[in-house]
Amino acid sequence: xSKSVGRNAGVLTIVMLGILIVGQGHxxxxxxxxxxxxxxxxxxxxxxxxxxxxxxxxxxxAFAAIGGYASALLFSHYHLPPEATLLPAIIVPAxxxxxxxxxxxxxxxxxxxxxxxxxxxxxxxxxxxxxxLTGGYEGVTGLPPIPIVGNSRVGVLLLVWSAxxxxxxxxxxxxxxxxxxxxxxxxxxRLLAESVGIPVARELSLLFAITAGISGFVGWLYAHYxxxxxxxxxxxxxxxxxxxxxxxxxxxxxxxxxxxAAFFVFAGDWLPGSAQAHGMVFxxxxxxxxxxxxxxxxxxxxxxxxxxRVASRPIxxxxxxxxxxxx
Amino acid sequence: xxxxxEFAANGLALGAIYALVSMAITxxxxxxxxxxxxxxxxxxxxxxxxxxxxxxxxxxxxxxAGILTGATIAGVFQxxxxxxxxxxPVPIILSTFAVLIMIESAILTVVGPEGVKLTVVAGVVExxxxxxxxxxxxxxxxxxxxxxxxxxxxxxxxxxxxxxxxAISEKSARLVGIAVxxxxxxxxxxxxxxxxIxxxxxxMLVGLSYSSPFSLTLAGLGGALLFGRKxxxxxxxxxxxxxxxxxxxxxxxPSGWSAGTSSLVILLVLATSRNAAIAFSGARP
Numbered sequence: 001x002s003k004s005v006g007r008n009a010g011v012l013t014i015v016m017l018g019i020l021i022v023g024q025g026h027x028x029x030x031x032x033x034x035x036x037x038x039x040x041x042x043x044x045x046x047x048x049x050x051x052x053x054x055x056x057x058x059x060x061x062a063f064a065a066i067g068g069y070a071s072a073l074l075f076s077h078y079h080l081p082p083e084a085t086l087l088p089a090i091i092v093p094a095x096x097x098x099x100x101x102x103x104x105x106x107x108x109x110x111x112x113x114x115x116x117x118x119x120x121x122x123x124x125x126x127x128x129x130x131x132x133l134t135g136g137y138e139g140v141t142g143l144p145p146i147p148i149v150g151n152s153r154v155g156v157l158l159l160v161w162s163a164x165x166x167x168x169x170x171x172x173x174x175x176x177x178x179x180x181x182x183x184x185x186x187x188x189x190r191l192l193a194e195s196v197g198i199p200v201a202r203e204l205s206l207l208f209a210i211t212a213g214i215s216g217f218v219g220w221l222y223a224h225y226x227x228x229x230x231x232x233x234x235x236x237x238x239x240x241x242x243x244x245x246x247x248x249x250x251x252x253x254x255x256x257x258x259x260x261a262a263f264f265v266f267a268g269d270w271l272p273g274s275a276q277a278h279g280m281v282f283x284x285x286x287x288x289x290x291x292x293x294x295x296x297x298x299x300x301x302x303x304x305x306x307x308x309r310v311a312s313r314p315i316x317x318x319x320x321x322x323x324x325x326x327x
Numbered sequence: 328x329x330x331x332x333e334f335a336a337n338g339l340a341l342g343a344i345y346a347l348v349s350m351a352i353t354x355x356x357x358x359x360x361x362x363x364x365x366x367x368x369x370x371x372x373x374x375x376x377x378x379x380x381x382x383x384x385x386x387x388x389x390x391x392a393g394i395l396t397g398a399t400i401a402g403v404f405q406x407x408x409x410x411x412x413x414x415x416p417v418p419i420i421l422s423t424f425a426v427l428i429m430i431e432s433a434i435l436t437v438v439g440p441e442g443v444k445l446t447v448v449a450g451v452v453e454x455x456x457x458x459x460x461x462x463x464x465x466x467x468x469x470x471x472x473x474x475x476x477x478x479x480x481x482x483x484x485x486x487x488x489x490x491x492x493x494a495i496s497e498k499s500a501r502l503v504g505i506a507v508x509x510x511x512x513x514x515x516x517x518x519x520x521x522x523x524i525x526x527x528x529x530x531m532l533v534g535l536s537y538s539s540p541f542s543l544t545l546a547g548l549g550g551a552l553l554f555g556r557k558x559x560x561x562x563x564x565x566x567x568x569x570x571x572x573x574x575x576x577x578x579x580x581p582s583g584w585s586a587g588t589s590s591l592v593i594l595l596v597l598a599t600s601r602n603a604a605i606a607f608s609g610a611r612p
Contacts, residue, residue, distance in 0.1 A: 056417065103598035110362055110416065114548060115597045118590035121545065125590070129583035237541075240424060247421055279432025286425040290418040291406055 005176060008254050009169040016161040020154070030153040034225070036258075036265045037160035041218050042238075043245045043257030044167045045211035050243075051251035052175060054187035055105060055204060056113040060215050061238035062120035063093040067216025068223035068234060069127060072140040082224050083147045089220035090213045097212030101205040120236040128231035139230025146224045156225055163221075164258065167214065171254040183207065248289050250296025259298055332457040334578050335571065340463035340532055342570020343470035344370075347525035348547030349562035349569075350477060351518035356551070357494040358514035360416065361404060365423040366522050367543030368430035369396040373526030374535040375434055378443035385445050389530070390523035397519015400426060401512040408508065427540050435537040442536035445527065466528045473524055474563045477517070481559070486513055542589075546573070549589035552596050 023029040042060050049055040070092040071085035104115045127134050134140070149155030174180045185193040186200050194200050223229040241264060242257075249260025267285065271278045293300060348366050355363045370393070377389030400423060407419045448461045481487040489510045492500040501507050529535055529543070550566030569589055576585030 107597060110420070111597050114552070115594055118545075118593040118597075121590040122587050122594065125584065125587035129581065129586075244421060244425075247418065274436070277432060277436045279428045280436070283425040283427075283429030283432065286428075287403060287422045290422050290425070291403075291410060291412065294410075294412045294415065294418045 005172040006169060008172055009165045012165045012168055030157050032265055034157050034160055036261045037164050038218055038222060039245060039261035040164045040258040041167060042215055043242050043261050044171055045214045046242055047246045047251055047257040048171050049207055049211050050246060052187060053183045053204060053207060054109060055208060056109050057116045058113050058239045058243060059116040059120040060242050061234040062123040063097060063212040063215035064219035065123060065234040066093040066096060068219030068229040069134060071220045072143055072223050072229050075143060076140050082144055086220055090216045093216035094209040094213035098205055098209035101208040105204045105208060120239050124231050124235055137231060139228060141228045143223050143227045168254045244286055248296060250298030253298045256296050256298045329457045334574055336459045336463050338571035338574030339567060340466040341574055342567035343466040344525050344529045345546040345550045345570045346470045346563040346566030347473060347521050348543055349550030349566035350559045351521035352547050352551045353559055353562040355514050355518040358490050359404060359511040362420050363400060363423050364420060364544055365400060365426040366547050368427040368540035369393055370522040370526040370529060370543050371434060371535050371539045372396055372430050373523040374530030375438055375443055377527045378445040378530045386527045389527040390520060393523020393526060394516055394519040397516045401515035431537050431540050442534040444534035445530040447531045462531050466532050469524055469528050473521060474559060477559045490514055546589045549592045552593055
């Protein structure tokens with residue numbers, strides 16, 4: 001396994017500790033960091049399947065909603081505590097994703113995006129229209145807090161960011177593993193990957209289901225952190241925003257979605273004018289970033305470091321060159 | 328029976344709006360390989376401008392607004408081209424999504440959460456006992472006339488032939504001396520005209536608000552996909568059918584379920600079509 005696997009997770013651990021220290025004086029930072037963490041937790045798996053596997057999914061928020069609703073409905077109808085609903089919240093969206101993945105994941109990139117977008121909207125319609133079961137447009141309220149951490153913001157922050165760190169570590173470890181390389185091969189040439197014995201459909205379906213399961217976990221966290229879930233909470237606009245986060249941050253980097261999530265949340269907080277008008281500035285900002293840095297903001301950092309490394313490398317003297325290099 | 332006829336008439340009128348958006352999406356995609364997610368937002372903007380201008384100049388102002396937004400998207404497309412960032416289609420498509428967000432926000436800021444409506448023609452006609460709104464007939468007539476004009480333009484005019492050549496093979500078109508970039512810019516502007524008309528018709532028929540863009544885009548995409556998005560005629564037919572299905576769904580399905588019609592159509596077509604492997608893959612018609 002590459003030595004660099006734990007480096008990104010280490011960077012995030014330092015960031016988390018920094019937030020914990022700085023947040024002592026600015027308590028609103030905790031709430032912002034929790035939001036960033038939840039988005040990052042949805043964005044990192046999306047970054048993996050899109051950046052490495054070319055699976056462009058716009059249904060991540062829908063899977064999170066399925067997880068959140070699974071937990072909320074088990075609580076409201078059967079009075080199960082959050083500890084007992086955690087597993088169903090992960091398994092139900094994962095199974096759902098596995099079942100629907102076969103006909104969807106054979107499609108080319110843009111068709112896949114459209115199909116997952118349509119799937120996300122259908123899930124939203126089902127939740128908002130099944131009034132008796134799901135609470136309709138009003139959703140489900142009065143959900144109990146997350147077990148152990150309860151309503152403590154520091155506790156929730158630690159839980160969410162620990163999950164992000166584990167996710168980023170797994171992302172890096174997976175990418176450098178044989179299965180990760182198989183996923184990249186599938187992205188580069190699906191037919192060639194099949195010809196060398198990679199079970200393309202199974203690999204993609206499995207990964208799609210795992211990312212849906214992680215989304216379901218985020219849905220569970222979201223529902224019990226806020227004590228509420230409704231059809232508008234984790235909607236298709238969030239799915240689109242997640243894709244923005246991944247692309248703006250850098251879809252080829254494990255930290256890209258985290259940076260993208262931070263960019264989104266902080267830009268929303270710092271933009272001038274009313275909240276209604278934010279979309280205008282925000283949209284323009286996204287177009288500019290996509291236009292100027294199509295590989296994502298993190299590519300700027302990487303290219304700068306690469307430039308520094310090249311600049312600091314000593315120029316070899318002609319006497320030090322091998323005969324081949326001299327020629 | 329009369330009720331079904333009335334529902335069908337309303338559905339075709341709604342379908343006329345979707346058909347116009349579908350045609351715009353198809354024309355732009357076929358010529359430039361860009362899936363313009365902002366089409367619904369452009370139509371909404373045009374409709375809002377038309378409603379603000381009122382009669383008699385509202386429809387003209389709406390179409391001009393559509394042309395301006397189409398030209399803006401064309402400008403963004405050209406900038407992506409200049410930076411050589413068109414190899415991956417995702418950033419440019421996400422940019423059109425960002426434009427949708429910008430337009431939604433602009434409408435919410437300027438107009439507010441309430442919708443706007445343009446009154447062009449009022450009254451009804453009775454056809455065999457069924458009561459049909461005159462505005463519905465106007466909507467279908469506008470969409471049909473637009474289809475005929477676009478089909479004739481593509482078939483008989485030099486710019487139409489250039490568009491078709493660019494759609495078949497951009498490289499070959501460039502080799503025979505066609506100014507492909509200008510042709511693609513024209514396609515965006517033509518799309519702007521179509522969504523401009525769609526916006527005016529929508530403002531007249533159903534009214535528009537800041538929340539309209541996404542549903543219009545989705546219905547337009549569904550219409551463009553339904554019959555293979557190869558020609559404007561196929562897109563027209565697809566849009567009409569989506570409108571019809573949505574209206575009948577509103578009439579006969581439980582409340583709220585008809586909102587999923589476009590999504591269901593998109594999902595079913597993509598998941599079951601034999602041609603799904605080439606859908607939006609870059610293989611142009």
